[in-house]
Amino acid sequence: MALNKPAGLPVQSDKTGDDSLQKLAETYCKHPLHLVNRVDRPASGIVVFAKSPAAMTALTAQFSERTVEKIYLAVVKNQPPEMQGRLKHFIKKDGVKNVSSVYSESRPGSEEADLEYEVVASSDAYFLLKIKLLTGRHHQIRAQLAAIGCPVKGDVKYGARRSNLDRSIHLHAWKLNFIHPVSDEKIEIEAPLPDENLWKFFAEKLENNEKTESPV
Numbered sequence: 672m673a674l675n676k677p678a679g680l681p682v683q684s685d686k687t688g689d690d691s692l693q694k695l696a697e698t699y700c701k702h703p704l705h706l707v708n709r710v711d712r713p714a715s716g717i718v719v720f721a722k723s724p725a726a727m728t729a730l731t732a733q734f735s736e737r738t739v740e741k742i743y744l745a746v747v748k749n750q751p752p753e754m755q756g757r758l759k760h761f762i763k764k765d766g767v768k769n770v771s772s773v774y775s776e777s778r779p780g781s782e783e784a785d786l787e788y789e790v791v792a793s794s795d796a797y798f799l800l801k802i803k804l805l806t807g808r809h810h811q812i813r814a815q816l817a818a819i820g821c822p823v824k825g826d827v828k829y830g831a832r833r834s835n836l837d838r839s840i841h842l843h844a845w846k847l848n849f850i851h852p853v854s855d856e857k858i859e860i861e862a863p864l865p866d867e868n869l870w871k872f873f874a875e876k877l878e879n880n881e882k883t884e885s886p887v
Contacts, residue, residue: 672696672700672704672719672720672721672722673717673718673719673720673847673860674692674696674717674718674720675715675716675717675862675863676692676710676714676715676716676717676718676844677715677865678712678713678714678715678837678839678840678865679712679713679837679838679839680692680712681712682706682709682710682712682718683706685712692718693706693720696720700722702722703722704720704721704722705720705721705722705723705724705726705727706718706720706727707719707720707721707727707730707731707734708734708807708847710844711810711813711840711842713825713826713838713839713840713842714839714840714842714843714844715839715842715843715844715862715865716743716842716843716844716845716862717844717845717846717847717860717862718844719847719849719860721852725852726852726853729852730849730852733849733850734807737805737806738849738850739847739848739849740803740846740847740848740849741803741804741807741844741846741847742801742802742803742804742845742846742847743801743802743804743812743842743843743844743845744799744800744801744802744842744843744845744864744873745799745800745802745812745816745823745841745842745843746797746798746799746800746823746824746841746842746869746870746873747797747798747800747816747821747822747823747824747841748796748797748798748821748822748824748831748832749798749820749821749822750790750793750798750821751788751790751798751800751819751820751821752819752820754789754790755787755788755789755790756787756788757785757786757787757788758784758785758786758787758788758815758816758818758819759783759784759785760773760774760775760783760784760814760815760818761773761774761775761776761777761778761781761782761783761784762774762781762782762783762784762808762809762810762811762814762815763778763780763781763782764808764809764810770810770828770829771808771809771810771811771813771814772814773814773815773817773818782806782808783806784806784808784811784814784815785805785806786802786803786804786805786806786811786812786815787802787803787805788800788801788802788803788816789801791876791877791880792873792876792877792880794869794872794873797824797869798821799873799876799877800816800821801845810829812842813826813828813829813840813842814829816829817829817830823840823841823842824840824841824869825838825839825840825841826840826842839865839867841869841870843862843864843865843870844862845861845862845864846859846860846861846862847859847860848860864877
C-alpha cells in the first residue's frame with residue numbers, strides 16, 4: 672500500500688500522541704501494515720507499507736541494496752552553485768536533538784550521503800530542485816542542501832530564514848520505482864504535489880516541461 676502523506680502528519684505514532692499515517696491506513700484497510708520507508712513529518716509524499724512481514728523484508732532489501740529509484744522535489748530560496756550536480760557528504764545524526772550534521776570527510780559515527788540534483792524550474796523568488804536520492808540517511812536532503820547554502824523553504828531547523836505558516840517544509844517525495852515483491856512487476860508511483868499555491872505553481876511548470884520534452 673502506497674500513500675501520499677500530507678505535510679505535518681507523522682508516519683508512525685510518536686510522543687505527541689497525534690494520529691499517524693500508519694494508524695489511519697490500518698483503520699482504512701482493516702489490516703496490520705508494516706512500514707517500508709519514511710518521510711519526515713514536515714515533508715510530504717510517498718510512503719509505502721507492506722501487508723505482510725515477508726513483503727516488508729523483500730522491499731526493505733531493495734532499499735538497502737539501492738535498487739529503488741527515489742525522486743524528490745524541493746523548493747529553495749537560494750540558487751545552487753551549479754544548475755545540476757552531485758552532492759557527496761558524510762552525515763552524523765544527533766538523536767537527542769533530532770538533527771543531522773554534514774561533513775566533507777568521514778567522522779566517527781557518520782555515514783556516507785549521496786544525491787544528485789537538478790534545477791528544473793524557478794519563480795521570481797524560488798527554485799525547484801529535482802533530487803535523486805542515492806542513499807537514505809536521516810534528514811539527508813535537508814542537511815545536504817543546507818550545507819551548500821540552499822535550505823529547503825520553511826525548514827528553519829536547517830537554516831531557512833522563516834517557517835511556513837503551517838510548519839510544513841517544501842520537500843516532497845515525488846516518485847518511487849521498485850519491483851513488486853510477489854509479482855516481480857516494476858511498480859512506478861507518482862504522488863501529486865500538495866494543494867498549496869507555490870506547489871501548484873511548480874506543478875504547472877513541471878507539466879509544461881514534460882509536454883515540451885515529450886516526442887511529437
